Amino acid sequence: MPTSSRFASQSRVPLPGSERKPFVPAGAPKAAKTPKVSTAVKTVPATGRIRVSLIVPPKQPLDTKRLGKLDARLSRAQFAARHGADPASVRLVKAFAKEFGLTVEPITQPGRCTVQLSGTCAAMRKAFAISLVEHTTEQGKFRLREGEISLPAELEGHVLAVLGLDNRPQAKPHFRIAKPRATNVSYTPVQVAQMYGFPAGATATGQTIGIIELGGGYRAADLTAYFKTLGLPAPTVTAVPIDGGKNTPGNANGADGEVMLDIEVCAAVAQGAKIAVYFTTNTDQGFIDAITTAVHDSTNKPSVISISWGGPESSWTEQSMTALDAACQAAAAVGVTITVAAGDNGSSDGASGDNVDFPASSPHVLACGGTKLVGSGSTITSEVVWDETSNDEGATGGGVSTVFALPTWQKNANVPSPTTSAGGRGVPDVSGDADPSTGYTIRVDSETTVIGGTSAVAPLWAGLIALANAQNKVAAGFVNPALYAAGAKKAFRDITQGNNGSFSAGPGWDACTGLGSPVGNLVIQAVAPKSTTTKKAKKGKTK
Template identity: 65%
Template sequence: MPIKKSAANFTTQSRIVLPGSQKPSFIQPAVEKPVPPARQITVSVVVKCKTPLKAANRLGKERLTRVQFRQSHGPDPNALKLVRAFAKEYGLTPVAGTPIPGSCILKLTGTIANMQRAFGTTLVHKTNEAATYRIREGSITLPSELSGKIEAVLGLDNRPQAQPHFRIAHGSSTPLGQGGGFATPQVRAQADISYTPVQVAQLYQFPANASGAGQTIGILELGGGYRAADLTAYFKTLGQPAPNVTAVSVDGAKNSPSTADSADGEVMLDIEVAAAVAPGANIAVYFAPNTDQGFLDGLDTAIHDTTNKPSVISISWGSAEANWTQQAMTALDSACQSAAALGISITVAAGDNGSSDGGTGNNVDFPSSSPHVLACGGTTLTGSGSTISSEVVWNEQASNEGATGGGVSNVFPLPSWQANSNVPAPSNSAGGRGVPDVCGDADPATGYTVRVDGQTMVIGGTSAVAPLWAGLIAVANQQNGKAAGFLQPQIYAAKAKSGFRDITSGNNGSFSAGPGWDACTGLGSPITSTLIPLLAAGTTSGKKPSKPKPTKKKSTKKPKR
């Protein structure tokens, strides 16, 4: 057989470049040292899957059960055998239990020396003021027989990949219904206001009797942690029981709370917002390292988690598209496609640095630019009770307090469901996907009152909007008795207009709000009472019946809800 013949000659084959693996130079001033050759590391190898998902699967129109997904879209067995043989020849060891069921990620462990030989790259340590990172530059190469069998190799380089998209209010805050606030020396000229997540949900007309019971909200975190005592104390002030929160360790990362000015602010904001607006839902927090490998492994773990089974996953971390390798973006987008096929929704923060996303010119943040996630932009919200008095694009850049991300992807083409949205032309012909899809309160000046490491703070950022929408989807799933899954096709349909408050005032730098979809606030903020029934309408397909009760053997051949 071909595979057996090649099992001992990978080292003699000509080598090819792994497409999309080009890694930029480490531009920060740093001291360079060789990495000890005997040091062991683990990499994640994305192996070719059996068959690509059909468009109907990627759009969530034809959902697959986990069994169906594994049978058709797990790793190609021949590719997997070939990669294992390659690993053996180069002294790399497959990690037991990988790929996990449904996943195409094979993890390999080995020494730095063997990794460099296997993947045709040089690894060095570069130390700057902040830390020491293992760096690779340029492209990965593979033996020619592996062409098309490996789609990505992540983990050789461990420099930080993403930033959390939260901002602590830098002013004198007057939380509504809470005594006290949070202030820093950089005080704004006028007092800010803030809301509890429950008050934001009331303004957006979340149904009072819905809790998201029976749902699990997954939250991906690349740093920080939470303390159970803080959650108990915080939810007591809301008059709610503390949520059931499970920490899931990915690639050795753990729930590691430290101080209030760390990534703990992100973790606590995400949990407190999601759990407060969907108080009956369980919360599973997936802690992964802040690397491209950690990002993919964390998301992949959440999608294929058959213990916690999240029906919606919230991501508040990201970085401008230009900061990612193409192989990492392709692998993450592929994971998001898998989620859509399985009926899992993914909400992602669109970024906090306006239309530039912190770079030169116009940029959008990834993974919010993936066409298979719900990209969440930000507004400045004022109101009381269930009445919104004003909602405009969040743009506080004049006071150095950020602005909603938004714009047009240079990587992902215009999706079919955005075809009639008047998305501006991309600056790169390969792009076209408009960001964001939806929005919600994000301005730290009208932010969320939360508790972080024993302190009451007001925090904003599009980081708050992703868990807000995740909570909304969990509530919708409970109300509708079925998972919303990939919901863009139904929310972009003309009949869904009544489910959104159209934001028509403000800009995020290069883009201005206006009637209909725009590159600041997407379709608008939710009118949840109207939106929830619309989400139910989009979850059926011609191939499977919409049965409220799972039952008899007859239905087992058809995809379940």
């Protein structure tokens, strides 16, 4: 058979989980006007160029049962050697790309199971047997596909996901700007940390916190001015561009509010930590590529990653969720903690019925819900579930996944039954102050404002983990098993009042605030990794 028709002559197989539902505009903060689709739908020009990310299998699958074990942790180099992209799959993809006139981009991070291809829209249509159309919304023009991607039969099992053919907005930021009310109070991140018992005077020197951003940007002058008001030096912040994303500050009503909230909260509570902000495009491709890049970043080496973007599980394709969760598994394997906002639209997550937000619902991240916190100094006078739906100021996300099964470490948490046989993972795991009426004083685009949302809780917990990593002199890594252990109960303030719609708070874990809000110094003790090798050695000596 001639090489030129090797793949073209093969029968086609659908790529599992690649089906795209009809387009529904998404991606803007709730305060923004909902974008509308125009009646004009055009075919994408054949000569336009696209870059796609193909996810291929690893050389060896991860043993997910060992994630979180200190003696199973790998360096980034070890992970790349054992679990990087399968060479046989990469060779097939390269041959496929050559036949269809696609260019293979250089692979710069061997730990990622990602092969990027670029080429014209016409070549992509032919290679993946798809149609591409252009929709126009108030947010701009988007390239869309619907239905399944198909592959030549020889690639079956060698390509797990194809991301980037469709560039519709995938996620929205989970922050809420406080509405002016006489009853509102606000705190600096340092004051919130003090109420939650973060160790006074502790620093996170030597740690890097990674932040994933799907838009917006920061200005160094704002950071300098903000930290001056706190009496602290401004952090060292590095912008890392992914898939064409970059630091592009706009205005305080856009995604800048998310970016500045994330940087200012985590840097204020984890003084001395460096910040690496991974800017990417608001697509499933950009989101996943940013996470894999951050996890395998051997230059900045983040030990914890904060994510404050997401969307209902129903808004994601199965292939995208699987690929993103695999990236979070890789993070756990190399000792990187990922904290994720649980959403700001209560138990519905802004969709019909009950839904949980993804990637917060991944069982390999620490999902962060929200509370309404009142106190001063080191004293908390009241803390209940964040629920301001009556004031149109949101409520904490939380509920039960319909996609991910109940993890072993959550089996004694009394998570409500799932509505699907595949589901069961309860969200959130932990919580913290998120109500905009008790929000955080933040500087955005030369303005001081008060912002809340679970977007504040993910960087708050990321900062706490960075402090723990510095104090314990070892990265906490995948912390969920340790935090759900019986011995960690004292590390939380149990939130027992309030609801987020369908779920109510109560003693122990609940689908509003998880295990509760942090008792900082005890969380640091709880997440200190414990070696199992030493225990086994001791047992062997006693026999």
